[in-house]
Amino acid sequence: MEEGKPISLTDEDFEAEVLKAQTPVLVDFWAPWCGPCRMAGPVLDKIAEEYGGKVKVCKVNVEDQRQVAIDNGIMSIPTLNFYKNGELVDQMTGVTPNYESDIKKKLDSQLE
Amino acid sequence: MPDSYDVIIIGGGPAGLTAAVYASREGLNTILLEKMMCGGRVALTANIENWPGTPDGVTGIDLMEKLKQQAQKFGTQITEFAEVTKVEPLEKAVKVVTNGGSYIGKTLIVATGSVPKKLNVPGEDKFYGKGVSYCATCDGPFYKGKDVAVIGCGDSGLQEGESLLGFVKTVTFIAYRPFMKARQILQERVKKKPNAKFLLNHIVTSINGDKTVASITAKERQTDEEQTIDVQGVFVYIGFLPNTNFLQGVVNLDPAGCVITDDNMQTSVRGIYAAGDVRSKKIRQITNACGEGTIAAIAARDYIKEL
Numbered sequence: 001m002e003e004g005k006p007i008s009l010t011d012e013d014f015e016a017e018v019l020k021a022q023t024p025v026l027v028d029f030w031a032p033w034c035g036p037c038r039m040a041g042p043v044l045d046k047i048a049e050e051y052g053g054k055v056k057v058c059k060v061n062v063e064d065q066r067q068v069a070i071d072n073g074i075m076s077i078p079t080l081n082f083y084k085n086g087e088l089v090d091q092m093t094g095v096t097p098n099y100e101s102d103i104k105k106k107l108d109s110q111l112e
Numbered sequence: 113m114p115d116s117y118d119v120i121i122i123g124g125g126p127a128g129l130t131a132a133v134y135a136s137r138e139g140l141n142t143i144l145l146e147k148m149m150c151g152g153r154v155a156l157t158a159n160i161e162n163w164p165g166t167p168d169g170v171t172g173i174d175l176m177e178k179l180k181q182q183a184q185k186f187g188t189q190i191t192e193f194a195e196v197t198k199v200e201p202l203e204k205a206v207k208v209v210t211n212g213g214s215y216i217g218k219t220l221i222v223a224t225g226s227v228p229k230k231l232n233v234p235g236e237d238k239f240y241g242k243g244v245s246y247c248a249t250c251d252g253p254f255y256k257g258k259d260v261a262v263i264g265c266g267d268s269g270l271q272e273g274e275s276l277l278g279f280v281k282t283v284t285f286i287a288y289r290p291f292m293k294a295r296q297i298l299q300e301r302v303k304k305k306p307n308a309k310f311l312l313n314h315i316v317t318s319i320n321g322d323k324t325v326a327s328i329t330a331k332e333r334q335t336d337e338e339q340t341i342d343v344q345g346v347f348v349y350i351g352f353l354p355n356t357n358f359l360q361g362v363v364n365l366d367p368a369g370c371v372i373t374d375d376n377m378q379t380s381v382r383g384i385y386a387a388g389d390v391r392s393k394k395i396r397q398i399t400n401a402c403g404e405g406t407i408a409a410i411a412a413r414d415y416i417k418e419l
Contacts, residue, residue, distance in 0.1 A: 034250040035155030035173035063253075075324065075345075076241035076251045093241030095148055097195055098211075 004052035006044055006059045011067040017058060019086040024110040025056045026103070027081045029074045031063045036095050037078040043100050047107070055107050084110050117143045119412050120208050120217035121188075122196050123355075124180065125152020126398045127388025128223030130405030131412075132183035132190075135221075138413050143217075144183065145194040145210060147355075151176040152225050153389075154398055158249040158275050163398065172249070175398075196224075199362050201381050204419055218419060219412040222359065222371060222379070222386040223405060226352035231263060235319030239346070243325025248272035248347045255280050260345035261328055263316055265292035269349035270302050276347070277305045284309045284341055286316060286330055288350070311341075319346055354390050366392040377408040383415055 006028070009017055018025045028044050030037035048057035062069040062077060072081060072088070080103065082090035089110065096102045119135040121128045124146035136142040144150075154160070157172030184190060191212075198209040199220065206220040228246045230236060236244055245251040248262070252275060260280050262273040265287035271294075273283050285292070285302070290313040292299055302308050314330040317338065321327065325346055331338045354370045363379035363386075364372045370393070371386035373379050379386050387404035389396045 031250075031253070033158070033171075033173075033253070034247075035151050035157075035176070036149065036247070036250065038173055038177070039149035039151050039155060069254075073324075075243060075254045076245055078250075079241065097148060097193070099148070099193060 004049045006048045006057045009058045009060050009065065009068065011065050014060070014065075014068045017056070018083050021056050021083070021086075023054060023056050024107065025058060025083040026107065027058045027060055027083065029060050029062055029069055029072070029077050029079045029081065031061060031077055033063070034077050040078055040095050040099060043103070046100065047103055051107060054111060082106055082110060114207065114214040114216050115143075116216045116218075117141045118218050118416055119143075119221060119409070120145065120206065120215055120219070121221045121223060122208070123147075123152065123223035123225055123388070123390070124150030124190065124192070125223060125225045125388060125401065126154055126176070126179065127225070127390075127401040127405040127408075128152075128221065129176070129179040129183050130402040131221045131223060131387055131409040132188040132405075133179070133186055134406050134409035135412060136183065136186035136188040138409070140413060140416065142187065143189045143191065143215060145196060145208065145215070146190065146192045147195045147224075149192050150180045150190065153228075153352075156247045156249055158272070160398065196358050198358055199384075201362065201384065204383070206384060218383065218416050220384045221377075221405070221408045221412060222356075222363075222384065222390060223388045223401075223408075224355035225389045226354045228348065229351045229353055231316055231319075231348055231350065233316055233318050235321070235325070236348075239319055239321060239325045242323065243321060243344060244319060244346050244348065246348050248276055251345070252276050252347075253279070255345040257281050258344040259284070259342060260347060261286060261316075261341060261343045262347045262349060264288070264349035264351065265294055265310075265312075266349065266351065267294045267298060269347075270294040270298040272347060272349060273308070274298065274302050274305075277302070277308055280307070280345075282307045282309060284311055284343065286311045286314050288315055288333070289313065316346075352389065356390060368392070376411040377404055378411060383412075385412060
């Protein structure tokens, strides 16, 4: 994987990339029609850069990759799912006022 | 010592960003502080049909991304996720305190807009992101073929509901009043859709379900008669509250909490201006928000010249 950049996932490689990953994984469910998702994109890019090697940051464009979104019960975007050892361990829906630090807090606790 | 600017703008919606374009293009040292991300409520709008010069319409997010780029092109410094907690008028300057530091401005333009009102009923918070949404544009596509409710029949409710009608099974529109407040042209269009249902003079009393939304309960306001409607999605458009908590006691506000200004967008304090939805006014459109941002920026420039 290319470190420091979010990876775009498909319905097909979700399992291999996320559920079988050795590191914690952060998955951003987003779509091009969703304003807040697009505006929040740079925050995820920054997180991917800062946590490169420690956390895998992935993006699922729910417009093209419907099945993964359905399988994961996504009903609102942006939603961030946090996975560790193949399990969903945390979730954030919507953009919070301290988005970046809220995400980092969750990631840091999973890295402990 | 806090950083100093000619113009501090609070809020990255259409009013704030337009003020930023004008102020920085005039060569004024300008910073824009945004609580979350630029775009404002416009970024939640699917298609804007009445933005001048766009006969095919424009999406809210496209318009706002370009407006942000335009402000940056002219030199506006944009700081996102900076929430203003306090505004303090000084001698010929204003101090603005945020969660990430303080700034001093010769002038201040308040363009903080408003936030959607919540229903404040049982189930609303529990099912946020699990059936309850405040952005049909973002979340609507998850409800393809499903039954949903739109609460509120003003312009926003009907406009966003109309886009949902294209792909959901049914939309039940619920209005608090015995009539709908939205523009007539919108009402006519929505009423023609076979999968639109209307429940007037009703108030939602609860949102019900197990893990996700399964139904809502609504009460007729006169008879108190309750009914349960099976829906998997609830989209809330019941109005907005101005973001002016940090201005209490600083500038004059109207009873609704909106900022009172004169024709030049100046508030009760010299050097402090307000523009956009946060202002006390009747018409809240993107076009006049931009117009007010323009006026505020030019008024700020003229005021700075006098200092």
